[in-house]
Amino acid sequence: MFKNALGRFRFMGILEGSSLLILLFIAMPLxxxxxxxxxxxxxxxxxxxxxxxxxxxxxxxxxxxxWPFRFTIGAVLSAFIPFGNFILDSRLKVFENPSGEPL
Incomplete structure (x- = not known):
């Protein structure tokens, strides 16, 4: 997953999405x-x-x-939507071969 830029981005997206969910659904109710x-x-x-x-x-x-600039804007906007990064991650899997290398 960390072998290329796309894998590193996907990891950071999952980490950022998880921290947003923890903030919204655990820390805020506390x-x-x-x-x-x-x-x-x-x-x-x-x-x-x-x-x-x-x-x-x-x-x-x-x-x-x-990436095209519009995809970059979409990646930034997905960070502000709960579960947005996870949806983006599922769409990014299309850009990788089964071996994990980008197409």
Missing amino acids: KYWFDMSNAVTIVGTLHGYIFLAYIVAILYAMIAVK
Whole structure:
């Protein structure tokens, strides 16, 4: 999975999508239902750093894979939609051979 730019991007997308879901469905309820505001502070900070790394991975993949600009915009927008990165990842599997190398 880490052998090429597309694999690294897919990994960062899964990591970023997971951190968003943890923030929305675990940390936010802990804050508002159980008055544990530190959960959002910690998870939100981690999510922010992971999001920045995801943006760097998008830029790297855009240059290495030579994506069209509209695909780059779609990758950025998918980060703001819960489960968006997982849907994008399922569509990116089409670009790889069974051996894991990009087409």
